[in-house]
Amino acid sequence: MNEEFVDVIFRSQSTASKESKHERKFYGEWIDKASAKHSAPEQFAADALRKLYPDHSLVMTSDWRLQLLSFPGVSAEPIEAAPLVTEVVFIPLARRLGGPLGIVADSVEIGTFKVTWEGYEFIVYITQWPLGFGNRTEYFILHEGTEEPARQMLTKVGIWEDQLHDEIWVFNQGFWQKSRGLWEEVQKADWADVILKEDFKKALKKDVYGFFSSQEVYRQLAIPWKRGLIMHGPPGNGKTISLKAIMKSCDALGFSPLYVKSFQSYKGEEGAMADVFDKARQVSPCVVILEDLDSLINDRNRSFFLNQLDGLEGNDGLLVIGTTNHFDRLDPGLSTRPSRFDRKFLFDDPDLEERSLYCKYWQTKLASNDEIEFPDALVDEVAGLTERFSFAYLKEAFVSTLVTLAGLDDDEEEVDFATLLKSQIKTLRKQLDKSSDTDMASSRAQVDLAIPNAPARPDNKPSMDRDVRVLLDALSEYAAKSEASGRPAGAERRYTTLPGTYQADSSYWRGGDDYRPLPNPTGFSESMAQTSVSDGQKSKPSYVQLPSPLPRQSATRDGRPFEWTDGIEARRLAVSTSKVHVAGPKRVYTSMQRVADLSPSDRKL
Incomplete structure (x- = not known):
């Protein structure tokens, strides 16, 4: 028994000694580490490889842009003695290609490769392990000699990956990606298919191509070499096909088109904007395409966007083209401010x-x-x-x-x-x-919902400012009719305020809160009109009307002049017993809103 046991032990050791160091050392130790011990496994792997290859230099990278095995100048083959673990992934293909509907490919989980590049030989270990919500892939590049050949190879790989190969840069969901599909779609565009008046088309092309050929002119005039264009007008009138023609021709001339789909990002909209303009500055001269500008820029991100557009970090060589179907919705800082979007092209319905x-x-x-x-x-x-x-x-x-x-x-x-x-x-x-009638009916319905039997208004071109004015005028007219009909008997006028500390009989605000006079509602049932109030308690639910001073009615706040602005002042209130008085004429805006508890942010009128 003892002899047999000793024989087994020695035979095991003898067999192990014949195994390559790839299989005996690194693979076993990596499995032990990566199966559970995930505290800095790349550092553990580097230490293990330096011990296995004391005469080799080691270069490590986890940069997703350095896809070494897919680089055209690299020859790679697995080392047979080393384990190779791959995971199969399915890649669907477009039906229009006419070939197979999909293929399967191998994703390397762990493997060792002999890599040859420009006469240099390398041993490359590839490892992958779970990290956060995804996986991390690390390349360990060993070379018998200095690190310089490995670094030169990675530089070439990075440059190739950053270049466009019949592709267009697209920014979406916080990442830059190269799109072959968009490039193919853009190649179908041609200025001959853009049906516009010749003078209009000539002016548009001159502003685009003339910008890129005028760098020296800008320099001599000591002005920044940047330009902004806005293409606006109702949908379906040539903005998109004109953009495609611009992108195609600029790409052919060597000026990269950068297409921005969205500023939504895990970094936030400001972080996404910084990434977009950083990329544009890197590849300039280039053309940045911001389609549907009115939806990309909002109140939250406008200030940061304008700072990026103004080029505090320098925007030389940037041509920014924005499109919108709703020019009137753009902030004046975008639509009218010089040196930002200083050229506007209206793509109107064709005459x-x-x-x-x-x-x-x-x-x-x-x-x-x-x-x-x-x-x-x-x-x-x-x-x-x-x-x-x-x-x-x-x-x-x-x-x-x-x-x-x-x-x-x-x-x-x-x-x-x-x-x-x-x-x-x-x-x-x-x-x-029918579409025109639906749009007009929708516009009227927005007013009628707030004001029953409101008089019809003539329909003009859509405008947010105009819609607000129409609504407020209609509200005022309806309120005047209500006051002319008289108040119901016993409907006394009562004043109230949001909870807080105030001085009555004075136009003085304390604590930074506003107050409004609150009358009993007219035309409602007695149970709805009554409001039960006591000190320190909130009222039970009711419906109210809330008057407001006339537009820009002067008052004082904290001893300083303060002006009201016009607006719909009917809001949900938590009623208290404090009685206040606001001097000046009143305009009653009728809107039935339920009295209810509000959060502090909702209590401001």
């Missing part, structure tokens, strides 16, 4: 001349089709029938007509192109008119 140009564009495209007759007379007729059509509506008229023609069966009655096109225009006209 008769532009509609004729678009019809001639389709006439040329269909000229080679013998089955379609498209005479000049039809061009003029269609241009006249499509008043108020956007370019998108015009395109839909032609595309839907051609699709319908292509789908006709042989046994169906033949319909000529002109008849079918005019029929499609008639259908789209109904949709356009």
Whole structure:
């Protein structure tokens, strides 16, 4: 028994001695460490590898941009004696490619590779372990000699990864990514497909391309070499296709287009903006595309965005192009301030001349089709029938007509192109008119919800300021009618304030809170109109009307002049017994709001 036991021990040691150091040392120790002991495993691995390869230099990296094995100049093959653990991942492919619907690929969990680059040989260990919400991958690059060859190789890898290879930089959800799909889509655009008046198109192209060729002019004039353009107007009138044409041509000229989808980020919007402009400064000269500018910039991030746009850190070579369907929603700091977006291009609904140009564009495209007759007379007729059509509506008229023609069966009655096109225009006209009626009804409904039987107002172009003024005017008119009808018997006027310390019979604020006179409501049931109040207690729920001073009515606050601003002053209140008086005429804004408990932030009127 003893001899057999000794024999087993010695045979085990003998077998182990024949194993390579890759398998016997690093793999076993890594499994022991990475299976549970996750305190700085990369430091443990570095120490283990230095002991195994005392004559080799070691360079480590976990930078996701340094994808060593995918670099075109690198040759890599697994070392057979070392364990290789991979995880299979599935990658779906687009159906339109016509090939397989998907492939599987291997993700290296742990492996050892012999890597060759420009005559240098390296041993590369790749390890991966869970960290936070994801995994961390570490490369350990060993070279028999100095670190310099490994560092040179990683520099080449980083430069290649940072370059665009038929791709476009896209910023979304806090990260820059290279998009091949967007690049392919942009390549389909052509200025010949942008149907605009020649003078307008020429001015737009001059402002874009002239900027990049004018660096010396800017320098001689001692002004920053930066420019901002805004493309605005109703949707469907050529902003997007113009952007694609600009991106395509700028990319071909060597000026990288940077496309920003969103400023939403794990870093916050300000952190995302800093990342966007840092990248732009790195790759300048370039063009930064901010589509739907009115949705990207809001009250929270506007100040930081303007600071970045002003270029406190220097924005030489940056052409920033913003687009919006709602120019009136932009802050004046963006829309009117010089040196930010100093050029504005309005992409409005096409006039008769532009509609004729678009019809001639389709006439040329269909000229080679013998089955379609498209005479000049039809061009003029269609241009006249499509008043108020956007370019998108015009395109839909032609595309839907051609699709319908292509789908006709042989046994169906033949319909000529002109008849079918005019029929499609008639259908789209109904949709356009219905959409306009819906928009007008929605605008009226917003006022009617607050003011029953409010008088109708003429419909103009949408404007936030105008909508507020219409609402306030309607509220005032309705209030005047209510006061003219008289108060119900026993409805005494009562004043109240939010909980706090105030001086009655004085226009003095203490504690930084506001107060308003609060009358009993008119026209409500007795149970709703009554309000039970006692010192230090809040009222039971009720409905109230809240008057407000006229716009910009002067008062004093903490001994200093203070002006009211106009607005809807009906709010939910927690009623207390303090009685105050606010001098000056009152305008009653009627709005039924339930009296309820409020948080401190909601108590401000």
